[in-house]
Amino acid sequence: MKKIIFSLFILASCFSASAQNDRSSQDERDKIQQAKIAFLTSRLDLTVDQAKLFWPLFNEYDSKKITLSKEYGQKKREIYAKSEDSRNMKEEDADKLLDIYLDQKQAELDVEKTYMKKFNEVLNSRQVWRMVSFESDFRRSLYDRMRRDDKEEPKRGGNRN
16 A cells, blocks of 8 residues: 555646646746747837737747747657767768758748748838848857856855854
């Protein structure tokens, strides 16, 4: 009986830790999404009317890009799962990965072309260009912030006398 209770306790602890990690990673994704919105908002200088039209369109665009990334990422993981080491993968698997890579790039380009036209109906060309260049600027900004936060975090352990 003690073994069953102990096992249930361990199992419950594992589920709790897993749920907490899921919540934590979702919180992180939410924070990044909020930062992305704030960064893009300040970058584009949207009028109220533009913002009403732009944000639903941008969210749709962003969602399509995320879906593509997941879809093609899954295809790549399936091929990687067959191979123990990417250096020694079969030639046919490498060919498949290259095909998937090119298909993904084409799908992303198709989405970009479609949405650039839609964005141009809502924003002026300067704003559309700022939005296009925003992705790399945002990633760089996020990376710099993470690096700064890591440097500012106090070192753990050691003698603090």
